Amino acid sequence: MKSKISWIGAGNVGWHLAPALDNAGFPVGEVYSRNRSHAEALSQRLYGAKIVGNLDFAESQSDIFILTVSDDAIPEVTRELVLPENALLLHTSGSVPISTLEYAAIEDFGALYPLQTFSKARKVRVDDVPFMIEGSTDKAEMMAFKLASAISKSVQVASSETRSQYHLAAVFACNFTNYLMSKAESWVEEKGLDFDVLHPLIVETIQKSLQNGPSASQTGPARRGDINTIAKHLEMLNEKPEMAALYRLLSDKIREDFGQNM
Amino acid sequence: MKSKISWIGAGNVGWHLAPALDNAGFPVGEVYSRNRSHAEALSQRLYGAKIVGNLDFAESQSDIFILTVSDDAIPEVTRELVLPENALLLHTSGSVPISTLEYAAIEDFGALYPLQTFSKARKVRVDDVPFMIEGSTDKAEMMAFKLASAISKSVQVASSETRSQYHLAAVFACNFTNYLMSKAESWVEEKGLDFDVLHPLIVETIQKSLQNGPSASQTGPARRGDINTIAKHLEMLNEKPEMAALYRLLSDKIREDFGQNM
Incomplete structure (x- = not known):
């Protein structure tokens, strides 16, 4: 049957x-x-x-x-x-x-x-x-x-336990990353600029991360400890308190994890 | 010369x-x-x-x-x-x-x-x-x-202004997304599981986002308003307050942006 x-x-x-x-x-x-x-x-x-x-x-x-x-x-x-x-x-x-x-x-x-x-x-x-x-x-x-x-x-x-561990990791690696890309997109478009210009950078970021591991691939102002750049970005985000909160939290965590505490 | x-x-x-x-x-x-x-x-x-x-x-x-x-x-x-x-x-x-x-x-x-x-x-x-x-x-x-x-x-x-707008967007779309992948990686590895299992999902997430736009591509518990799943994830993250803070902030923002306020 x-x-x-x-x-x-x-x-x-x-x-x-x-x-x-x-x-x-x-x-x-x-x-x-x-x-x-x-x-x-x-x-x-x-x-x-x-x-x-x-x-x-x-x-x-x-x-x-x-x-x-x-x-x-x-x-x-x-x-x-x-x-x-x-x-x-x-x-x-x-x-x-x-x-x-x-x-x-x-x-x-x-x-x-x-x-x-x-x-x-x-x-x-x-x-x-x-x-x-x-x-x-x-x-x-x-x-x-x-x-x-x-x-x-x-x-x-x-097991249910293993599935839930992967599922939680997937939320970070996929749902949340996609959300951050949507914030980048809306930011650029509000300024009359073109999100497509960022595509090669996004593709390279992911390919590098999958090849060398995301931790070894971390770059950016927070990773380098560029506090002036971080301060400038936060100033640019004055009009967007919710994006500023995301920026601040993520930058703080990166600086902590990569030993860039000031 | x-x-x-x-x-x-x-x-x-x-x-x-x-x-x-x-x-x-x-x-x-x-x-x-x-x-x-x-x-x-x-x-x-x-x-x-x-x-x-x-x-x-x-x-x-x-x-x-x-x-x-x-x-x-x-x-x-x-x-x-x-x-x-x-x-x-x-x-x-x-x-x-x-x-x-x-x-x-x-x-x-x-x-x-x-x-x-x-x-x-x-x-x-x-x-x-x-x-x-x-x-x-x-x-x-x-x-x-x-x-x-x-x-x-x-x-x-x-202009310097345009460059700085793209640069700020790139921090969200690349530096921060990479960082979230590093959190997913360390989480999975601490549980003795294999980050590579997530690779096809990560690749599909990005490809979909670049094809249809990240906003149209958003999925996940916060997007759907699955509050039980969100509560369970936060419970799993009890031992990791810094990851829990990221999870909470990002989920709240997704729910706000996608009209899943409770």
Whole structure:
């Protein structure tokens, strides 16, 4: 019997993973989202998925249920879920322990965590994404492994603890770095200048950091202890107290870490 | 008559720019650094440079003097400099206005600012680096343009004000992002995990940000308003108050900017 998937949540992660599994021999038969138009948009990326309007899957033909709702919604959605017997329930979160899925009152549950950032507007090569999987039972772990292996060449078993450590690091290395780039972009654009001019510098910064390690690659006024430059930048940021606060904190930390205390 | 360069300062920028100009028809004849071993190391990358021990260039055969000292050292070094008549003095700083070079009591001075990050350990394609140049006189601007054009295909005239705006943006987009990656690295490594696992995620984050713009590309717990995840991360960071402070400030700012106030 072919495993069939019901998909719960139609955000950025589902947008990429559901079609990948659908194409890899794990047909997605049902899609649920609180926001019906999101469910409709996702179902259009799938071959034979119907939209379901509530979380009662007692009569579902699926044996695998994949949650791609936001981390905070996982406990609540899990409590509302009604699953058929012998269902396998997986979430795709880096930071939520699989024990949270115990609310669903089934035996087999686990995680299928793609260590990648997804946005609907950008295609990602799912087969390159590192997946971290975990199961409450051998059966659950095996099934999670099978699913991940069907769509990616990089799969490892990782505990909830390990996943959460990587997830926290990813927030620093990706979410926060992206945010700082957005501050740089808005600053430059407010001055009528062109953010694209900074692209080669950004690319080189990242390539160097990945090659030599970020700590060895640190440069800049705070790293060098250029206090006049730092003071000048803070003066330029007078009109932007929130950017000034970021600048001050990050510069202080860099100076501390690299022994540039004054 | 061929222009000859004296190089003052032997840090990361000089390490890459001096050989590039030396090879491009602007021979570097002299190298000065407060740290003599740095001057020696740089001179070994050049064809016929001798090391000089002080800043009195009254008898120098050079007509171009390039300062690659730290931003903070520029005023002091400029005051100490003794230059021959008709010398051109250039610094390579993003944040220091060229007016600082008036201390040298010459007419022709300016900036030759490479918008790139340089480390000795990593080769950079200088011809891809965007140079922003400025001159106190038409002659100075023309010479700065000539020098930059000899080593790069991307040269633009930019005022001290424009350079400093880009430089401030670059600190956010590059120095600070690199620092956050170093925090992610040390966190993962302290837990006995492998920072390399995060590489595909970092690369995708940057590529997406450059393609779609960082603001449109923002993801993560703060962007989604996952307050439980944020609380859990802060708890994990209990042992690292300085990382917790960064986490809190950046998450608060993201939530404010993206309307995820609670």
